[in-house]
Amino acid sequence: MSTDTTTQKWAPGAKKLDAGDIAKPFREEIRNQVAKLKQSGIESPLLVGLLANTDPAAKKYAEWTGKACVSDGIRYELRTIDDPIDVEAALCDANDDPRVHGIIVYYPIFGQVESFSGESQDDYLRDTVSYKCDVEGLCHQYRSNLYRNVRFMDREHTKKCVLPCTALSVVKILESCESCYDKSKPIGRHMEGQTVTIINRSEIVGRPLAAMLANDGAEVYSIDIDSIYLFSGGRLHKCEGETPESCVRKSSIVVTGVPTKSYRLPSNWIKPYTTVVNVASFKNVDEDEILQIEGVTYIPMVGKVTVAMLERNLMRLFYNYHHPDRQYEDRYKAAFEAQRVVPWYGNAVQIYTAFAATAILAMLVAKSK
DSSP states (O other): OOOOTTGGGSOTTOEEOOHHHHHHHHHHHHHHHHHHHHHTTOOOOEEEEEEOOOOHHHHHHHHHHHHHHHHHTOEEEEEEOSSGGGHHHHHHHHHHOTTOOEEEEESOSSTTOOBTTBSSHHHHHHHHSOTTTBTTOOSHHHHHHHHTTOOBSSTTSOSBOOOOHHHHHHHHHHHHSTTTOOTTSOTTOTTTTOEEEEEOOOTTTHHHHHHHHHHTTOEEEEEOSSOEEEEETTEEEEOSSOOHHHHHHHOSEEEEOOOOTTOOOOGGGSOTTOEEEEOSSSOOSOHHHHTTSTTOEEEOOOHHHHHHHHHHHHHHHIIIIISHHHHHHHHHHHHHHHHSOOOSOOSHHHHHHHHHHHHHHHHHHHHHO
16 A cells, blocks of 8 residues: 555565555545435535634645545535634534535634633534534534444434544544454454554544544553543543553554654654554654564554545435435424323333222222212
8 A cells, every 4th residue: 555665674564554545445435425315316415614713734624625525526615714703603503504414613713712611612612513413523412422332323223423533534544454453353342452552632533532442342541741541341540650651562553643743752662563543743753763663554644534534424414314315204203203192101100109099099989988
């Protein structure tokens, strides 16, 4: 998958993977889904992007998103907002617009500025996106389900949850790598026996990714600037005595997401045959050094897979909530529930109480005669 002409200088078995190659089959699947919709006379889903900052990374992400959507047949509309204070109103308008099937907000807008409505204004905005339109999978409903390992939105298991798209992109990259996932094992155990270190604990990447990999059976060290936690067996444990170095040295998979240009993960911490994924917009590793490690697999960027997962989430939301057939089913189910005769009793205890009360009343009436 690598096209680098310097591969002869790498250690035996070392390789660098191109995220674009990993994204291709997902985007091809999306094109096929869009084509089937059009053949049925149904317009392709509409994704609305809200951009209210001058951050170069956010602008670049918006450009990538738009180009990918146009290429894959998805309708995309970028709404630029001059004053960040107007983002909430624009977001609510998009939530309420039946023509809109997906929404992405390009962060940061307020960064970690405190909010009256939550920990930060950006966090509040994430929770304001309707779960029916949240292509990033970052609203409270999806985060809560992820951390509780709830995989469906309904009791009938017809509507799968949307997962945070950047974290999901890392999962799909790892699934494409040899020896990271074992699909012969039952669901929930595909990564059993794997130890993972994630150097990032943001709500966008590190925290959901740790939960997703732990839900698949891995033991996951989550490293932040001032603490280390271990996700294992469905529980979170505070680590005492561990260091970033000790965690990395134990790990067969390392994910770096430090958003600073100056950070470098020491290459001598990484053991042979480790898979290393760089999620940050800056390179958190020395590429030349890391490819001198025997059998290492290195993925320097995830952006193209993230955009593919964004489109994939949009299609899932469309089929879950917006497709004409699904809307008809939901309306029929709601009408049926509204007309269903509700029994006068609520449960067996109420039946027993009613019969007991009737029997006592009958005895009292009989005695009075």
